[in-house]
Amino acid sequence: MAEVSSETGYVPHHKKKIAFILSAMRHFARELMSDGWQVEYVRLDDLENTGSLSSEIERAVKRHLFKSVIVTEPGEWRVLNSLTSLASRGGFSVKILDDDRFICSRDAFTAWAKGRKQMRQEHFYREMRRKTGLLIDGEKPVGGKWNLDAENRKPAKIERFFPEPLRCDPDTITKDVLALVEERFSDHFGTLDPFRFAVTRDGAEAVFDRFVDIALPRFGDYQDAMLMNEKYLYHAVVSLYLNIGLLDPLDLCRRVERAYHDGHAPLNAAEGFIRQIIGWREYVRGIYWFQGPKYVNQNVFEHARPLPDFFWTGNTEMACVRACVEQTREEAYAHHIQRLMVTGNFAMLAGVDPRVVHEWYLAVYADAFEWVEMPNTLGMSQFADGGLLASKPYAASGNYINRMSDYCTKCSYKVRDKSGPKACPFNYLYWDFLARNRHVLGNNPRLAQAYRTWDRLDDERQRDTRKEAQHFLHELDKSTIGSKA
Numbered sequence: 001m002a003e004v005s006s007e008t009g010y011v012p013h014h015k016k017k018i019a020f021i022l023s024a025m026r027h028f029a030r031e032l033m034s035d036g037w038q039v040e041y042v043r044l045d046d047l048e049n050t051g052s053l054s055s056e057i058e059r060a061v062k063r064h065l066f067k068s069v070i071v072t073e074p075g076e077w078r079v080l081n082s083l084t085s086l087a088s089r090g091g092f093s094v095k096i097l098d099d100d101r102f103i104c105s106r107d108a109f110t111a112w113a114k115g116r117k118q119m120r121q122e123h124f125y126r127e128m129r130r131k132t133g134l135l136i137d138g139e140k141p142v143g144g145k146w147n148l149d150a151e152n153r154k155p156a157k158i159e160r161f162f163p164e165p166l167r168c169d170p171d172t173i174t175k176d177v178l179a180l181v182e183e184r185f186s187d188h189f190g191t192l193d194p195f196r197f198a199v200t201r202d203g204a205e206a207v208f209d210r211f212v213d214i215a216l217p218r219f220g221d222y223q224d225a226m227l228m229n230e231k232y233l234y235h236a237v238v239s240l241y242l243n244i245g246l247l248d249p250l251d252l253c254r255r256v257e258r259a260y261h262d263g264h265a266p267l268n269a270a271e272g273f274i275r276q277i278i279g280w281r282e283y284v285r286g287i288y289w290f291q292g293p294k295y296v297n298q299n300v301f302e303h304a305r306p307l308p309d310f311f312w313t314g315n316t317e318m319a320c321v322r323a324c325v326e327q328t329r330e331e332a333y334a335h336h337i338q339r340l341m342v343t344g345n346f347a348m349l350a351g352v353d354p355r356v357v358h359e360w361y362l363a364v365y366a367d368a369f370e371w372v373e374m375p376n377t378l379g380m381s382q383f384a385d386g387g388l389l390a391s392k393p394y395a396a397s398g399n400y401i402n403r404m405s406d407y408c409t410k411c412s413y414k415v416r417d418k419s420g421p422k423a424c425p426f427n428y429l430y431w432d433f434l435a436r437n438r439h440v441l442g443n444n445p446r447l448a449q450a451y452r453t454w455d456r457l458d459d460e461r462q463r464d465t466r467k468e469a470q471h472f473l474h475e476l477d478k479s480t481i482g483s484k485a
């Protein structure tokens, strides 16, 4: 096992993300050793550390005169390519095994996807339900419907009780890692203290147990809600543990299914959770590998704007964006709708280059690895692939954010104003986005109503709306360029 600088530095990862991964690695190495395995562990600050996975493998091979190396397939093209080029250099063989922590292997996804005109997630999801038998009664979905998404959209009320996820105190291993990260990565995004993530399998299991006990029953109702001072609402906060292998996805789904059968959680909660895992999580991974390394270049709208500085500083008058960035800086966590409908929505409406948006998401979340982050960012949130993943862009005006959150009550912009100095920027940016991308989106049946509404506005109103958008974007560019000068 090797901690290498090529992995800690290819994007400016959040400090908490680096500390989480290094501490989990060190704990895992210790567990393996106490189970009798021989482990060679190279620390980030070891003097001989050569700084990349492939060079560390080569060093270990030379030291021990190994004839073959067996690894689990990695989660990014970048690492897979470095392993395959290592294999082609000769001297020893490299065998890459399937990652059996996923329910659908890469080959199984390819078999499903090949020859399809559309690779809709809903179709994939139903197949995964049949394959796993989760919430299946005979041949049919339990309750009669495959998907209860429509029952996952209640706005939350501030006065509800919101359980915090279980917090774990750092032990000596974690404290050592925290000191290392503070020293070597002080210029990276994010705050390190307080660090409360679990770093072992037992710890992650305890976090999930608490979620099932306390939050799961309301997970379904409030999945899409956002509140200024409630960072987690009823979300599980387990993606980071799943993605580094501390939790097993199928096992979590079975426990949630059991909670439904035991009468502890309603169907919209259990189905909603299971859909996120065997539907979305497995599906986006399949898409990542199926699309190949060039997927990152997708940019159907030809967006080219640099990332506004406030994605790093939170320094913006838009209360929704500020809240999501500040929370991200503190927690290395934001839930799905914050990522999709606030920061992602803003970046797309403003025409930010999807590649830099992708690099931001990859850096700032503790759960971010390319196989899951890239399709979510480029495909779902930026629609950069032109609709491979989503049937329409997740674009919304301030009205959506106002309906689903309390952000607008704390904002210096006015969500109901469509124009004027106090108008919510999401309002005019939304129309400007649709108007400037009509050549791409104009025939999308799911946007027909929106275009009809736009077409009903007289020329002057349309011109003024677009002028306000241009003015806002011009000021945005000035401040971004100004901050780089």
Ligand SMILES: Cc1cc2nc3c(=O)[nH]c(=O)nc-3n(C[C@H](O)[C@H](O)[C@H](O)COP(=O)(O)OP(=O)(O)OC[C@H]3O[C@@H](n4cnc5c(N)ncnc54)[C@H](O)[C@@H]3O)c2cc1C
Pocket (backbone or CB within 6 Å): 234, 235, 236, 237, 238, 239, 240, 242, 243, 273, 276, 277, 280, 281, 282, 284, 334, 335, 336, 337, 339, 340, 344, 361, 362, 365, 367, 368, 369, 372, 373, 374, 376, 377, 380, 381
């Ligand atoms: C722009 C953008 C970037 C994202 N980047 C990542 C990322 O880097 N890593 C990551 O794990 N998720 C990513 N997601 C998906 C999702 O936002 C997170 O998985 C979720 O917020 C994690 O929080 P949670 O554990 O509390 O999830 P919950 O809401 O409690 O959901 C339970 C589990 O379902 C899975 N899940 C839910 N939605 C998705 C999804 N769309 N894709 C894959 N798995 C999903 C996660 O494993 C999650 O832990 C991204 C979404 C968007 C819109």
Ligand code: SF4
Pocket (backbone or CB within 6 Å): 317, 318, 319, 320, 321, 397, 398, 399, 401, 402, 407, 408, 409, 411, 412, 413, 414, 415, 424, 425, 426
């Ligand atoms: S008014 Fe607009 S910018 Fe302000 S919080 Fe609401 S949606 Fe965000």
